Amino acid sequence: MSTLHAVVMAGGSGTRFWPASRAARPKQFLPLTDGKPMVQATIDRLAGLCGEDQVWVVAGKKLAKPLTKLLPSLPKERLLLEPEARDTAPCIALAAATIAARDPAATMVVLPADHVIAPVDAFQAMLRAGAAIAQDGETLVTFGIAPTFPATGYGYVECGEALTGQTGAFTVRRFREKPDRATAEGFLQAGSFLWNSGIFVWRVGAILAAMRAADPELGAAADAMLAAAQKGEKTALQRAFLKAPKRSIDYAVMEKAAKVAVVRAPIRWDDVGSFPALGAVAAPDADGNVVVAANGASCLPLQSGGNVVYADGARTVALFGVSDLVVVAVDDAVLVCPKDRAQDLKALVEHVRASGRTDLL
Amino acid sequence: MSTLHAVVMAGGSGTRFWPASRAARPKQFLPLTDGKPMVQATIDRLAGLCGEDQVWVVAGKKLAKPLTKLLPSLPKERLLLEPEARDTAPCIALAAATIAARDPAATMVVLPADHVIAPVDAFQAMLRAGAAIAQDGETLVTFGIAPTFPATGYGYVECGEALTGQTGAFTVRRFREKPDRATAEGFLQAGSFLWNSGIFVWRVGAILAAMRAADPELGAAADAMLAAAQKGEKTALQRAFLKAPKRSIDYAVMEKAAKVAVVRAPIRWDDVGSFPALGAVAAPDADGNVVVAANGASCLPLQSGGNVVYADGARTVALFGVSDLVVVAVDDAVLVCPKDRAQDLKALVEHVRASGRTDLL
Numbered sequence: 001m002s003t004l005h006a007v008v009m010a011g012g013s014g015t016r017f018w019p020a021s022r023a024a025r026p027k028q029f030l031p032l033t034d035g036k037p038m039v040q041a042t043i044d045r046l047a048g049l050c051g052e053d054q055v056w057v058v059a060g061k062k063l064a065k066p067l068t069k070l071l072p073s074l075p076k077e078r079l080l081l082e083p084e085a086r087d088t089a090p091c092i093a094l095a096a097a098t099i100a101a102r103d104p105a106a107t108m109v110v111l112p113a114d115h116v117i118a119p120v121d122a123f124q125a126m127l128r129a130g131a132a133i134a135q136d137g138e139t140l141v142t143f144g145i146a147p148t149f150p151a152t153g154y155g156y157v158e159c160g161e162a163l164t165g166q167t168g169a170f171t172v173r174r175f176r177e178k179p180d181r182a183t184a185e186g187f188l189q190a191g192s193f194l195w196n197s198g199i200f201v202w203r204v205g206a207i208l209a210a211m212r213a214a215d216p217e218l219g220a221a222a223d224a225m226l227a228a229a230q231k232g233e234k235t236a237l238q239r240a241f242l243k244a245p246k247r248s249i250d251y252a253v254m255e256k257a258a259k260v261a262v263v264r265a266p267i268r269w270d271d272v273g274s275f276p277a278l279g280a281v282a283a284p285d286a287d288g289n290v291v292v293a294a295n296g297a298s299c300l301p302l303q304s305g306g307n308v309v310y311a312d313g314a315r316t317v318a319l320f321g322v323s324d325l326v327v328v329a330v331d332d333a334v335l336v337c338p339k340d341r342a343q344d345l346k347a348l349v350e351h352v353r354a355s356g357r358t359d360l361l
Numbered sequence: 362m363s364t365l366h367a368v369v370m371a372g373g374s375g376t377r378f379w380p381a382s383r384a385a386r387p388k389q390f391l392p393l394t395d396g397k398p399m400v401q402a403t404i405d406r407l408a409g410l411c412g413e414d415q416v417w418v419v420a421g422k423k424l425a426k427p428l429t430k431l432l433p434s435l436p437k438e439r440l441l442l443e444p445e446a447r448d449t450a451p452c453i454a455l456a457a458a459t460i461a462a463r464d465p466a467a468t469m470v471v472l473p474a475d476h477v478i479a480p481v482d483a484f485q486a487m488l489r490a491g492a493a494i495a496q497d498g499e500t501l502v503t504f505g506i507a508p509t510f511p512a513t514g515y516g517y518v519e520c521g522e523a524l525t526g527q528t529g530a531f532t533v534r535r536f537r538e539k540p541d542r543a544t545a546e547g548f549l550q551a552g553s554f555l556w557n558s559g560i561f562v563w564r565v566g567a568i569l570a571a572m573r574a575a576d577p578e579l580g581a582a583a584d585a586m587l588a589a590a591q592k593g594e595k596t597a598l599q600r601a602f603l604k605a606p607k608r609s610i611d612y613a614v615m616e617k618a619a620k621v622a623v624v625r626a627p628i629r630w631d632d633v634g635s636f637p638a639l640g641a642v643a644a645p646d647a648d649g650n651v652v653v654a655a656n657g658a659s660c661l662p663l664q665s666g667g668n669v670v671y672a673d674g675a676r677t678v679a680l681f682g683v684s685d686l687v688v689v690a691v692d693d694a695v696l697v698c699p700k701d702r703a704q705d706l707k708a709l710v711e712h713v714r715a716s717g718r719t720d721l722l
Contacts, residue, residue: 019679302712311695316721318380320698320709322686329695334672336688336697337681348681351663360677 001135002105002203004050004127007095010039010067010113011059011082015349016274016342019333020310023361024066028113031294031312032272032281037070039113049124050109056080056099057113058091083238088198089252090244093211093222094237100204101229107131108207110200110249116270116280123267130201130263133169140210140257141201142172143265144194150184153273155196155250157262158187168264175255194262196250197269207253214256217245275308275326275342289319297329308339333360362496363466363564365411368456371400371428371474372420372443376710377635377703380694381671384722385427389474392655392673393633393642398431400474410485411470417441417460418474419452444599449559450613451605454572454583455598461565462590468492469568471561471610477631477641484628491562491624494530501571501618502562503533504626505555511545514634516557516611518623529625536616555623557611558630568614575617578606636669636687636703650680658690669700694721 010028017027033041043055057074059067061081068079080094092110099106109127117123130141144157155178160171175196179187187193202210208226212219224240245252254260270280284290287305297311304319311317311329319327326342328335337348352360371389378388394402404416418435420428422442429440441455453471460467470488478484491502505518516539521532536557540548548554563571569587573580585601606613615621631641640651648666658672665680672678672690680688687703689696698709713721 019677298718300709300713300716300718302709315693315695316380316718317695317697318709318713320696320706321702322697322699325683325697327695327697329690332676334676334678334688334690334695335681336678336683336686338683341682345681348661348663348679352661352679355661357659357661357677 001131002107003054003103004107004109004131005054005056005099005103005204006043006046006050006109006111007056007058007092007099008039008042008111008113009059009088009091010042010057011063011085011091012112012114013060013085015346017310018345018349018352019335019360020312020328020330024062026063026114027272029066029070032278032292033116035294038115038272039067039070042111042113042115043071043074045117045120045123046109046111049127053078054106056095058082058095060085081238083242086241086244086246088249089211089215089218089247090221090241092200092207092249093218093244094225094241096204096207096211097222097225098229098237100208100226104205106204107134108202108204110198112198112271114272115197115199116268116272118268123265126263126265126267127199127201129166129169130261133163133166133261133263134202134206136259137203138206138209139202139259139261140206140254141169141261141263142254143197143199143201144262145197145265145267145269147188147193147195150181150188151195152178152181152184154178154271156184156187156193157196159192159194159262159264163261166261166263168266170262170264172254172260172262175250194264195269197265198271199265200249200254210253210257213258215245215247215252217243218247218252221245274345275310275328276339278308278310293317306339308342362492363468364415364464365468365470365492366415366417366460366464366565367407367411367470367472368417368419368453368460369400369403369472369474370420370449370452371403371418372424372446372452373473373475374421374446376707378671379706379710379713380696380721381673381689381691385423387424387475388633390427390431393639393653394477396655399476399633400428400431403472403474403476404432404435406478406481406484407470407472410488414439415467417456419443419456421446442599444603447602447605447607449610450572450576450579450608451582451602453561453568453610454579454605455586455602457565457568457572458583458586458601459590459598461569461587465566467565468495469563469565471559473559473632475633476558476560477629477633479629484626487624487626487628488560488562490527490530491622494524494527494622494624495563495567497620498564499567499570500563500620500622501567501615502530502622502624503615504558504560504562505623506558506626506628506630508549508554508556511542511549512556513539513542513545515539515632517545517548517554518557520553520555520623520625524622527622527624529627531623531625533615533621533623536611555625556630558626559632560626561610561615571614571618574619576606576608576613578604579608579613582606635706636671636689637700639669639671654678667700669703 158173160173221244228236301319519534582605589597662680
């Protein structure tokens with residue numbers, strides 16, 4: 001098998017973890033996994049699967065400084081900076097081109113930096129199985145999670161035929177974007193739909209070829225990136241990136257590619273999309289309170305249940321007689337909202353912006 | 362009229378403002394009045410009524426350091442320290458004895474340090490009226506607030522006959538401790554009951570004589586304090602204090618004294634007994650949120666109403682879709698509880714203690 005490289009996509013921004021997350025401290029920086037920043041946990045989860053020197057991180061250039069601080073052992077040349085956020089397709093093109101310039105035969109795993117995944121051995125086994133399928137140099141492999149509820153917040157992959165000689169691997173009938181509730185319930189009942197995990201593996205040549213075939217504009221930008229990377233021309237690489245269209249890899253490539261396989265991932269997986277999802281990160285107490293407390297923080301609940309608490313730093317969050325709230329306490333901000341409003345935090349963040357408090361964003 | 366001295370009782374402790382208040386930072390230290398610590402606001406409210414050199418502060422010796430820091434311009438000799446908390450009677454005896462040793466003819470106003478009072482001119486006028494009544498050297502004058510609702514958390518004073526030649530001044534029929542709801546409603550309807558404000562004025566000789574007459578144990582301790590103060594013997598003064606029984610001035614003296622008058626106080630008054638009472642301190646916003654934010658703190662409520670927020674320091678409290686909560690945010694702690702549980706904060710404080718977190722008390 002060709003050398004395995006891992007690309008950690010750490011460029012995500014977002015508002016659903018405000019005020020814990022900020023522009024310069026997005027969700028993947030938060031210590032949501034074993035008290036470690038998620039991006040660090042994502043890298044640690046690769047130990048033994050690929051060499052340390054084959055781990056790459058991609059993020060927007062605005063995150064260069066905080067990421068360098070967060071990941072001091074990551075050499076500068078393996079921190080790939082996007083001049084601006086352009087969704088996943090240009091990000092993956094940048095990584096594929098850069099790796100291909102160094103190792104044209106490389107196999108490349110793509111991992112979002114902000115997912116909670118366990119156990120590690122099953123995760124690595126699934127990546128190895130996917131990488132084996134990808135050795136044909138053509139197949140793009142995605143990983144699907146068996147749905148446990150009719151989620152409307154995830155994309156789905158519909159499995160086709162089982163791949164011969166492979167357990168839990170299928171052709172892909174089609175990708176489905178976030179469905180409505182009824183559709184999601186149908187998917188759950190059908191049994192042939194998996195959540196699209198956003199994790200992929202392929203040979204770098206395969207993804208570059210698929211880009212050319214499925215999205216010529218993206219393919220041309222990727223080829224320009226490859227040429228720049230081969231010559232070691234950083235400015236040209238950035239310029240080429242900016243020629244890539246702002247599209248997701250699913251929409252630009254996966255949905256149109258000729259040879260796509262999906263591997264059923266036997267892991268616990270959560271993309272921790274909002275504060276209430278912290279239940280996937282920390283076990284609730286006897287009263288159903290989920291507490292994520294880092295860097296000396298603690299929580300003292302009394303006669304309180306079903307709350308989600310995120311606290312960072314030397315502070316204690318005391319809850320008394322409250323239920324089903326999200327309470328977030330960091331150095332310069334506190335948030336209190338009902339759990340069922342935590343999906344709408346964007347409105348609050350807009351209110352913060354409209355109030356002129358960009359210092360809090 | 363004899364020289365007017367003012368005694369600010371700053372010894373109160375309590376749990377109803379936890380985590381804003383702590384053992385070394387009780388309620389009267391909190392910036393609940395115009396962003397000033399309440400004890401400072403209490404002193405400032407005396408400007409023009411009595412000379413700066415006639416202002417005394419009494420508190421437990423544990424508060425000596427924080428009070429000295431809070432009130433740097435108060436000379437050490439006018440900060441009277443109680444060796445232990447013994448309720449108001451010994452506290453007032455200590456002050457009366459100390460002042461009498463210096464100025465036997467003094468008139469003495471007694472003021473709790475943790476009340477919200479306005480306007481200042483009406484407040485000073487009422488104290489002057491009371492002081493005039495006290496000039497007979499016998500009458501103990503208390504101040505009563507016209508009740509606006511059937512409060513069960515305050516003591517009451519029942520007015521007797523109007524004093525001749527005095528507007529709004531009455532003999533006292535009796536003192537009534539905190540009533541039950543039905544009794545309180547009766548008091549409100551009767552019209553002759555006033556809330557006991559805990560503010561007094563008398564000649565020092567009058568209160569010392571009343572102590573001897575009403576409570577010989579207290580009177581003997583007060584006399585021992587007087588003798589020690591006259592000789593300038595600090596250790597003897599402290600020892601004498603410890604001979605005084607732990608009783609309130611109402612119970613020990615006022616309810617039994619021969620000559621007591623009550624002056625109807627034409628002021629807005631609130632003892633700010635708990636977080637929901639902060640409505641007496643800060644005007645609510647259009648959605649009924651009451652915000653007390655000091656030292657750079659702020660609040661950003663969205664789709665939230667009827668909440669009470671206390672924030673201190675460089676932090677923002679964001680509320681999103683919540684109602685009728687108390688949210689407190691200080692450096693090392695955050696509290697969230699429903700407004701209607703804020704009276705029971707003692708239970709939470711006990712929970713904090715039982716959890717071994719005495720560092721937070």
